[in-house]
Amino acid sequence: xxxxKSARRYWVYEWLDEYKVGTVDAARxxxxxxxALDDLAERARRSKxxxxxxxxxxxxxxxxxxxxxxxxLDCNHWRCKxxxxxxxxxxxxxxxxxxxxxxxxTHEVAYHWDNQEKRxxxxxxxxxxxxxxxxxxxxxxxxxxxxxxxxxLHLRRHTEEAGLSRAFEIENAVVGEIEPTAQISLERKGxxxxxxxxxxxxxxxxxxxxxxxxxxxGIRPRQLRRLIIREETREFLAxxxxxxxxxxxxxxxxxxxxxxxxxLLSVSPLSxxxxxxxxxxxxxxxxxxxxxxxxxxxxxxxxxxxxxxxxRLAIQERVKASESENSAALALEIRRDLIDPELTTIxxxxxxxxxxxxxxxxxxxxxxxxxxxxxxxCGLPASIAVSAGVAATLGMTKSAANKHLEExxxxxxxxxxxxxxxxxxxxx
Numbered sequence: 001x002x003x004x005k006s007a008r009r010y011w012v013y014e015w016l017d018e019y020k021v022g023t024v025d026a027a028r029x030x031x032x033x034x035x036a037l038d039d040l041a042e043r044a045r046r047s048k049x050x051x052x053x054x055x056x057x058x059x060x061x062x063x064x065x066x067x068x069x070x071x072x073l074d075c076n077h078w079r080c081k082x083x084x085x086x087x088x089x090x091x092x093x094x095x096x097x098x099x100x101x102x103x104x105x106t107h108e109v110a111y112h113w114d115n116q117e118k119r120x121x122x123x124x125x126x127x128x129x130x131x132x133x134x135x136x137x138x139x140x141x142x143x144x145x146x147x148x149x150x151x152x153l154h155l156r157r158h159t160e161e162a163g164l165s166r167a168f169e170i171e172n173a174v175v176g177e178i179e180p181t182a183q184i185s186l187e188r189k190g191x192x193x194x195x196x197x198x199x200x201x202x203x204x205x206x207x208x209x210x211x212x213x214x215x216x217x218g219i220r221p222r223q224l225r226r227l228i229i230r231e232e233t234r235e236f237l238a239x240x241x242x243x244x245x246x247x248x249x250x251x252x253x254x255x256x257x258x259x260x261x262x263x264l265l266s267v268s269p270l271s272x273x274x275x276x277x278x279x280x281x282x283x284x285x286x287x288x289x290x291x292x293x294x295x296x297x298x299x300x301x302x303x304x305x306x307x308x309x310x311x312r313l314a315i316q317e318r319v320k321a322s323e324s325e326n327s328a329a330l331a332l333e334i335r336r337d338l339i340d341p342e343l344t345t346i347x348x349x350x351x352x353x354x355x356x357x358x359x360x361x362x363x364x365x366x367x368x369x370x371x372x373x374x375x376x377x378c379g380l381p382a383s384i385a386v387s388a389g390v391a392a393t394l395g396m397t398k399s400a401a402n403k404h405l406e407e408x409x410x411x412x413x414x415x416x417x418x419x420x421x422x423x424x425x426x427x428x
Contacts, residue, residue, distance in 0.1 A: 070102035080081035150239035279331035303418035310415035
């Protein structure tokens, strides 16, 4: 293994391979081995200081919370993680070579490895994700990075460091946007505090929390609703600070997908080209599992390279020419103006070519039968008459097939051929 591949390999995969773990059941047995767990903890302590260096010849993006596999601000359950993996690759597979995700295992094992009862189940769920990523060959597209924690204690300072200070200027507006449609249920506790459940699309996942008794004095019901929304908004801002600082540290644009994060970033500069690329999608591929998306990329490398080059130029030109700050709108324009028309052209050309080949083949069969019949009528031996018919059939069919292959070869040189092939894979 060369130095570059070795440097890219995630240390947890090395640990699993050393103990020959390839299934969840094998991982469960390994986690009952104290020696293996001590080895895991030691490797985590050594790895926590590692810095990743992204290659300059690769197009990379740092996945924000919601698609970074961390389980922070969303759910740690395996089914939810699998959905997140599908969403992650659905968001980035059309454009980016490498995706930087949260190295949750290193952080937790190196800093919070005290709770013996809970750590086995938690670690097993993390390993299950890694094994699934390897199974679908997605591990080669990922880099793992320990992001700083979302810090509420020094929120304003970290927000300034992230360059997001203007988020505080729109805080009241954001709370006001969410409050009318937020679903909040409350429960009074024996100690005078109030626990709550908050549901709203801006947060993606259900949020739970508690307001202590001392903060409830004299507060009215609507004020309490706004207080809860403000608390959750600030927690999301804390994790957004972490994402922005991490992206800056590894020199990569940030892929933010949580609606509230995108709202808070609306008053701060983003890498517009990367943001437009994040919003590009082919509707026909919506819902296609990550396994299929990764397979398409691996099978169509050559076509993908041409597709991405054309896409990069189109994005740069559109961003430069447009005054719009709406990345989703720009992405939709590119899809409608560039991708969709060329896909239609490819589909129509192939359809015409296939119909032409079918017609010529049918004509060839007719002429072959006619040649055979005429030969027999003229008194030629049956073997000669049949040979003449077969020659006529093969000649016409071969000519039609060659023409169809030439047409397909020419079409395969289209910059959008990768997108067309992707749709064919997805429909199989």
